[in-house]
Amino acid sequence: MTRLAPVAWRLASLAVGILLVVLWQRIADARLIPAVFLPGPDQAWGSLVGGFASGTLLSLLLATVLRMIYGWLLASLLGIAIGAAIGMSPRARAYVGPTLELLRPLPAPAIIPLAIAFFGLSDAMVLGVIGFGALWPMLLATMHGFSAVEPRLYEVARTLGLSRLAVVFKIALPSSLPDILAGMRLGLTIALILAVVGEMLTGQDGLGTWILRAARGFRAPDLFAGVILLGLLGYASAEALAFAESRLLRWRPRTR
Amino acid sequence: MSAASRIPIGAGGKAVVVPVALVVLAELAIRLTGFRSDSVAPPSEVVVAAIQALTDGSIARATGETLASAFGGLALGGGVGFALGILLGSSAVLDRLLDFSIETIRPVPPIALMPIALMVFGFGARLEIAVVAFAAIWPILILTRAAIAGIDPQLIEVARALRLGFGARVLKIVVPAILPRVFVALRLAAGISIIVAVTVEITVNPVGLGYAIMIAGQSLRPALMLALLVWIGLVGWAVNFLLLAAERSLFGFAQPRARP
Numbered sequence: 293m294t295r296l297a298p299v300a301w302r303l304a305s306l307a308v309g310i311l312l313v314v315l316w317q318r319i320a321d322a323r324l325i326p327a328v329f330l331p332g333p334d335q336a337w338g339s340l341v342g343g344f345a346s347g348t349l350l351s352l353l354l355a356t357v358l359r360m361i362y363g364w365l366l367a368s369l370l371g372i373a374i375g376a377a378i379g380m381s382p383r384a385r386a387y388v389g390p391t392l393e394l395l396r397p398l399p400a401p402a403i404i405p406l407a408i409a410f411f412g413l414s415d416a417m418v419l420g421v422i423g424f425g426a427l428w429p430m431l432l433a434t435m436h437g438f439s440a441v442e443p444r445l446y447e448v449a450r451t452l453g454l455s456r457l458a459v460v461f462k463i464a465l466p467s468s469l470p471d472i473l474a475g476m477r478l479g480l481t482i483a484l485i486l487a488v489v490g491e492m493l494t495g496q497d498g499l500g501t502w503i504l505r506a507a508r509g510f511r512a513p514d515l516f517a518g519v520i521l522l523g524l525l526g527y528a529s530a531e532a533l534a535f536a537e538s539r540l541l542r543w544r545p546r547t548r
Numbered sequence: 549m550s551a552a553s554r555i556p557i558g559a560g561g562k563a564v565v566v567p568v569a570l571v572v573l574a575e576l577a578i579r580l581t582g583f584r585s586d587s588v589a590p591p592s593e594v595v596v597a598a599i600q601a602l603t604d605g606s607i608a609r610a611t612g613e614t615l616a617s618a619f620g621g622l623a624l625g626g627g628v629g630f631a632l633g634i635l636l637g638s639s640a641v642l643d644r645l646l647d648f649s650i651e652t653i654r655p656v657p658p659i660a661l662m663p664i665a666l667m668v669f670g671f672g673a674r675l676e677i678a679v680v681a682f683a684a685i686w687p688i689l690i691l692t693r694a695a696i697a698g699i700d701p702q703l704i705e706v707a708r709a710l711r712l713g714f715g716a717r718v719l720k721i722v723v724p725a726i727l728p729r730v731f732v733a734l735r736l737a738a739g740i741s742i743i744v745a746v747t748v749e750i751t752v753n754p755v756g757l758g759y760a761i762m763i764a765g766q767s768l769r770p771a772l773m774l775a776l777l778v779w780i781g782l783v784g785w786a787v788n789f790l791l792l793a794a795e796r797s798l799f800g801f802a803q804p805r806a807r808p
Contacts, residue, residue: 301644301645301647302648304644304645305644305645305646305647305648305649306648308645308646308648308649309648309649309652312649328667329664329667329668386562386563387562387563387565387566388566389563390562390563390566391563391566391567394567394781394785395781397739397781397784397785397788398777398780398781398784399742399743399746399747399780399784400743401743401746401747401750401751401758402746402750402758402761402776402777402780402781403777404750404762405750405761405762405764405765405766405773405777406587406765406773406774406777408765408766409587409588409765409768409770409773410587481655481657484657485657485658485659485747488657488659488660489659489747489750489751492659492751492752493750493751499660500659500660503660503663504662504663504666504752506663507663507664507666507667508666510667512667515663515664515667516664518660518663519656519660519661519663519664522656522657522660523652523653523655523656523657523660526655526656526657527651527652527655530655
């Protein structure tokens with residue numbers, strides 16, 4: 293049974309997914325849960341189609357995607373640069389590393405009040421919070437990646453008389469790329485969450501604001517449409533990065 | 549800094565230098581420039597605000613609210629995740645059949661479900677527990693499933709030789725074998741639960757530490773706000789530390805290479 297072709301399994305598992313949606317439709321139709329709270333998939337789909345047809349959902353989706361990507365790029369740049377700077381020097385690692393490990397588990401949204409005090413309820417605030425919150429996986433991954441570089445590679449660099457910058461770009465960065473990419477994937481997930489939270493708090497246009505307003509107005513179909521869209525966004529961004537990762541790391545022997 | 553130089557130059561001493569230097573520098577910079585602002589406060593005032601909030605019980609109450617919701621959600625979501633993980637880990641057929649559904653639901657950011665929970669439950673602990681529970685399901689489910697896949701095949705053979713039924717096999721063989729790894733998942737999920745709980749409080753739910761820090765910021769009390777920020781960090785750190793200690797004392801024998 294388990295020797296069925298993978299394609300058949302994919303199809304079967306897709307069928308189960310469809311079955312669950314049908315079940316959802318039945319539950320909604322039977323009014324087992326009040327329709328105010330649980331609209332059927334048909335209603336959510338209708339709201340999704342209507343929203344895209346009028347163009348509002350597309351522009352909201354774009355706003356959220358851009359916010360997420362800008363914040364994530366900012367966090368990636370900062371994280372990799374700081375991580376590289378610390379990772380290159382064992383002394384910096386000994387002094388700064390523990391402080392960073394201490395800061396890492398801090399819930400990123402907890403700095404939102406501080407960011408609001410500095411930037412107000414603005415786009416810059418949201419970007420700053422994403423930049424800070426999504427920074428840690430990249431920073432720590434780069435730091436650890438740099439410190440785990442095969443020492444003989446550094447010896448080779450010394451023999452070749454490479455400059456410090458050349459060592460970073462030709463040896464340290466490529467060899468810690470797997471760590472960094474894994475960190476960037478985690479960072480993107482955090483960036484999406486923080487983008488949504490930031491929108492909800494600042495009321496800027498985006499899916500986060502939209503679903504919160506839909507909930508406050510008891511417009512359940514709109515709300516479910518927005519949540520489905522955010523789920524798709526989370527899925528698509530994770531898949532895109534996993535694809536990029538497998539492409540960029542093709543030269544490496546498979547470890548798993 | 550005599551304090552730093554007295555400490556023998558070890559990892560601990562080096563670790564302390566930077567935070568201490570930063571705090572002293574911040575204090576000096578704010579004192580010397582006479583800088584007043586609604587967004588920052590000198591560390592000494594933060595300490596005063598922290599002591600005040602600790603003695604009047606407001607921090608204790610807020611911490612209790614946050615932790616109750618976080619652990620309530622963790623228990624609920626963790627229970628669901630554990631049960632699903634055992635089911636999917638024990639049955640390859642079920643695992644493959646549900647693969648698509650789970651991989652589609654899992655990437656939904658927990659915070660996106662907050663408006664739904666808000667609409668259904670209104671403000672309060674139930675809203676927060678529901679969102680935390682959703683977030684806590686996944687790490688426990690995935691690591692439980694992975695732990696079952698990693699069980700020594702000989703143990704499964706023993707179960708088969710003893711002709712144990714599904715229930716007995718799970719209770720007597722599977723659960724004891726995966727418990728150390730599930731506990732690691734639990735610690736991971738506890739950290740996530742606290743983060744999600746605070747996030748829900750900051751965003752909509754008017755209880756707990758997240759709400760307290762938002763109010764401190766909005767009422768322009770930067771010292772209290774920063775004190776709460778440090779406190780939230782400490783709470784997360786303390787929970788992780790306690791669970792790590794429990795892990796070592798409970799399962800130290802089983803997991804020599806348990807990763808932090």
